Amino acid sequence: xxxxxxxxxxxxxxxxxxxxxxxxxxxxxxxLYYLTGSLFNGYFYLPAEGQPHCFxxxxxxxxxxxxxxxxxxxxxxxxxxxxGLPQPRVLMLESAQLTYAEFVRLQRIFGSAQITDASxxxxxLRMIKTPWEIGQMRLSAQRQxxxxxxxxxxYHKGMTDIDLQIEIEYRMRKLGxxxxxxTAGSGMEVYMGxxxxxxxxxxxxxxxxxxxxxGLHPSVPLGANGTRLEExxxxxxxxxxxxxxxxxxxxxxxSVGRLSAEACRAHHVALEIEARMEAAARxxxxxxxxxxxxxxxxxxxxxxxxxMGSRFQAKFVGHGVGLDINEPPVLTPRSQDVLQAGMTFAxxxxxxxxxxxxxxxxxxxxxxxxxxxxxxxxxxxxxxxK
Amino acid sequence: xxxxxxxxxxxxxxxxxxxxxxxxxxxxxxxLYYLTGSLFNGYFYLPAEGQPHCFxxxxxxxxxxxxxxxxxxxxxxxxxxxxGLPQPRVLMLESAQLTYAEFVRLQRIFGSAQITDASxxxxxLRMIKTPWEIGQMRLSAQRQxxxxxxxxxxYHKGMTDIDLQIEIEYRMRKLGxxxxxxTAGSGMEVYMGxxxxxxxxxxxxxxxxxxxxxGLHPSVPLGANGTRLEExxxxxxxxxxxxxxxxxxxxxxxSVGRLSAEACRAHHVALEIEARMEAAARxxxxxxxxxxxxxxxxxxxxxxxxxMGSRFQAKFVGHGVGLDINEPPVLTPRSQDVLQAGMTFAxxxxxxxxxxxxxxxxxxxxxxxxxxxxxxxxxxxxxxxK
Numbered sequence: 001x002x003x004x005x006x007x008x009x010x011x012x013x014x015x016x017x018x019x020x021x022x023x024x025x026x027x028x029x030x031x032l033y034y035l036t037g038s039l040f041n042g043y044f045y046l047p048a049e050g051q052p053h054c055f056x057x058x059x060x061x062x063x064x065x066x067x068x069x070x071x072x073x074x075x076x077x078x079x080x081x082x083x084g085l086p087q088p089r090v091l092m093l094e095s096a097q098l099t100y101a102e103f104v105r106l107q108r109i110f111g112s113a114q115i116t117d118a119s120x121x122x123x124x125l126r127m128i129k130t131p132w133e134i135g136q137m138r139l140s141a142q143r144q145x146x147x148x149x150x151x152x153x154x155y156h157k158g159m160t161d162i163d164l165q166i167e168i169e170y171r172m173r174k175l176g177x178x179x180x181x182x183t184a185g186s187g188m189e190v191y192m193g194x195x196x197x198x199x200x201x202x203x204x205x206x207x208x209x210x211x212x213x214x215g216l217h218p219s220v221p222l223g224a225n226g227t228r229l230e231e232x233x234x235x236x237x238x239x240x241x242x243x244x245x246x247x248x249x250x251x252x253x254x255s256v257g258r259l260s261a262e263a264c265r266a267h268h269v270a271l272e273i274e275a276r277m278e279a280a281a282r283x284x285x286x287x288x289x290x291x292x293x294x295x296x297x298x299x300x301x302x303x304x305x306x307x308m309g310s311r312f313q314a315k316f317v318g319h320g321v322g323l324d325i326n327e328p329p330v331l332t333p334r335s336q337d338v339l340q341a342g343m344t345f346a347x348x349x350x351x352x353x354x355x356x357x358x359x360x361x362x363x364x365x366x367x368x369x370x371x372x373x374x375x376x377x378x379x380x381x382x383x384x385x386k
Numbered sequence: 387x388x389x390x391x392x393x394x395x396x397x398x399x400x401x402x403x404x405x406x407x408x409x410x411x412x413x414x415x416x417x418l419y420y421l422t423g424s425l426f427n428g429y430f431y432l433p434a435e436g437q438p439h440c441f442x443x444x445x446x447x448x449x450x451x452x453x454x455x456x457x458x459x460x461x462x463x464x465x466x467x468x469x470g471l472p473q474p475r476v477l478m479l480e481s482a483q484l485t486y487a488e489f490v491r492l493q494r495i496f497g498s499a500q501i502t503d504a505s506x507x508x509x510x511l512r513m514i515k516t517p518w519e520i521g522q523m524r525l526s527a528q529r530q531x532x533x534x535x536x537x538x539x540x541y542h543k544g545m546t547d548i549d550l551q552i553e554i555e556y557r558m559r560k561l562g563x564x565x566x567x568x569t570a571g572s573g574m575e576v577y578m579g580x581x582x583x584x585x586x587x588x589x590x591x592x593x594x595x596x597x598x599x600x601g602l603h604p605s606v607p608l609g610a611n612g613t614r615l616e617e618x619x620x621x622x623x624x625x626x627x628x629x630x631x632x633x634x635x636x637x638x639x640x641s642v643g644r645l646s647a648e649a650c651r652a653h654h655v656a657l658e659i660e661a662r663m664e665a666a667a668r669x670x671x672x673x674x675x676x677x678x679x680x681x682x683x684x685x686x687x688x689x690x691x692x693x694m695g696s697r698f699q700a701k702f703v704g705h706g707v708g709l710d711i712n713e714p715p716v717l718t719p720r721s722q723d724v725l726q727a728g729m730t731f732a733x734x735x736x737x738x739x740x741x742x743x744x745x746x747x748x749x750x751x752x753x754x755x756x757x758x759x760x761x762x763x764x765x766x767x768x769x770x771x772k
């Protein structure tokens with residue numbers, strides 16, 4: 001872990017030097033974990049040169065680097081003096097993770113410093129995974145694969161979508177799911193993933209996910225809505241891959257009895273879109289081109305109207321994954337992102353077929369030197385629930 | 387619901403008029419739900435006089451008031467012109483919920499307006515519950531009570547704390563738990579509550595909860611840590627009361643076999659602290675006085691060293707509950723809060739007894755005109771697991 005963290009600190013210091021920043025102060029859970037391998041209540045400070053320091057408001061102390069106890073962030077400048085750390089002239093703070101109140105408080109404390117954003121540079125660093133991070137994602141992916149195989153055992157005739165989801169969640173926890181589902185952005189509150197059965201797959205949700213679902217309560221407007229599972233219905237399971245801090249993302253489709261020929265055809269168009277991406281993706285390929293190709297294949301199949309939703313259509317077909325489920329790169333029409341080795345992303349061509357539900361696929365990929373490697377290898381055909 | 391929302395809007399307009407604000411723009415999930423009874427992707431705008439408007443970036447539309455479709459917040463000022471809404475000279479924005487980037491973007495859009503904080507006034511409004519909100523909390527409390535009775539059935543000999551927690555979570559979901567656990571603050575990431583067995587109860591966690599626990603993974607440092615449940619161990623179950631959007635909070639202690647006389651005595655001191663609070667609490671009573679009395683009772687019993695933790699001691703004995711599990715008022719040594727009718731708060735005197743674990747109690751109370759009413763009425767003695 002020491003080497004892992006040293007590498008991350010050096011990469012961040014390089015960014016700081018390129019941007020003319022003297023220091024980077026991090027306080028959000030996700031970036032604290034990224035930079036220390038732990039969560040604690042306080043601040044991680046990395047100067048442009050030298051070793052980082054942690055300033056901790058209450059135990060536990062992070063098990064890395066030098067730690068100092070503080071009551072409040074106003075004590076940071078005096079600690080800097082005591083430790084011989086220069087007061088930063090240009091300080092990086094997380095504008096996309098800290099609340100306005102938290103950010104402005106730190107801004108005041110370092111009143112003489114020019115403040116620049118830490119969130120964007122850190123998200124770009126996080127986008128390229130280290131070998132250890134990739135190993136963590138493989139562990140999550142392996143558990144997700146095990147779960148997929150258990151889903152048919154969760155089903156019994158007459159149950160609702162939420163009944164099935166509860167059985168799945170139970171097995172996820174038994175397989176070691178850490179529970180909390182990490183998303184970036186202040187409003188994406190999701191529990192353990194989403195299970196969409198039948199017509200509920202067409203219902204839009206407020207969050208920027210591939211598909212929605214009405215949910216069970218106005219305060220949790222996503223996913224299962226109490227639909228009774230009936231013959232001819234597609235059941236799409238897009239449950240969390242949170243078995244380590246590094247999440248994988250994987251969707252499989254199950255069916256109650258057989259699905260219509262139209263639904264089966266749409267499913268196979270999704271697999272074709274996936275195969276085309278797998279053949280094309282490699283370092284240097286533009287994410288916008290991957291989206292365009294996916295949309296074109298959907299169009300050619302006459303399925304553009306139900307690609308990535310029907311009543312509402314998501315304008316992406318994939319997204320980076322890692323500590324958050326929605327990281328860069330994004331596979332959208334206007335994405336500026338270009339694939340690089342070490343990126344991990346989910347690719348999820350999906351269709352909502354009227355009268356049936358959602359079909360399609362989602363897998364997590366690692367970008368390698370000359371292509372992509374699928375981390376979530378498991379049967380991609382529709383699995384019948386009996 | 388219409389009357390409910392109208393009352394909330396009027397209360398907020400009164401605050402706005404007192405503060406000289408012309409408008410309040412809300413974008414955080416919790417305040418959107420408070421003010422519209424739903425979640426959506428966009429903004430709720432309330433002028434100081436007249437009806438509110440919702441500006442929605444993607445469906446679904448909230449089922450209240452006038453809704454308008456926008457792509458981005460930069461379109462808000464032109465919408466205001468079109469709707470005949472005056473551009474606000476003093477605008478309230480949520481400084482404690484929006485990220486710095488989100489807040490500053492809105493600040494720029496309403497460049498001519500003076501910005502004042504909406505978070506604090508909204509949290510004070512939310513502190514006093516309406517009859518409907520109290521009804522929702524009663525529903526959550528009722529389910530929590532049902533759960534407590536089911537916990538003994540979840541136990542079998544040889545299991546670990548996390549094994550037991552998973553069984554409890556499964557029953558919570560079957561009872562209608564909505565899953566997602568709502569906390570205020572950018573970093574309090576908790577799954578379905580906390581189960582603390584034996585010595586793990588003494589381990590501090592980074593979050594501002596009554597007790598900690600080491601957790602199962604450095605990215606989720608709270609609660610159960612894989613402790614095998616053994617004879618003489620206390621098992622404290624402080625699981626989420628999230629059966630409606632309005633959460634209740636309730637803790638009960640279970641034991642594997644019998645606990646030591648010292649642990650039983652500490653448990654009864656906690657019940658005594660609770661009884662003293664119940665006798666004293668009514669509108670006008672200072673929350674700091676309730677804390678001071680609790681601490682004094684712990685001191686008199688010679689238990690000050692293990693009150694609210696041992697290796698780390700939380701400096702509160704209660705907290706407001708509702709849409710978030712950690713709302714005002716706070717029952718801390720220096721709290722400025724004073725009880726008012728319609729407040730709901732959790733009171734949780736707890737002790738960590740060396741070699742045994744955590745004992746004590748937590749219940750949710752409603753402040754009435756002349757006292758408090760306990761919403762989570764159930765056996766308060768330690769329940770033996772067999």
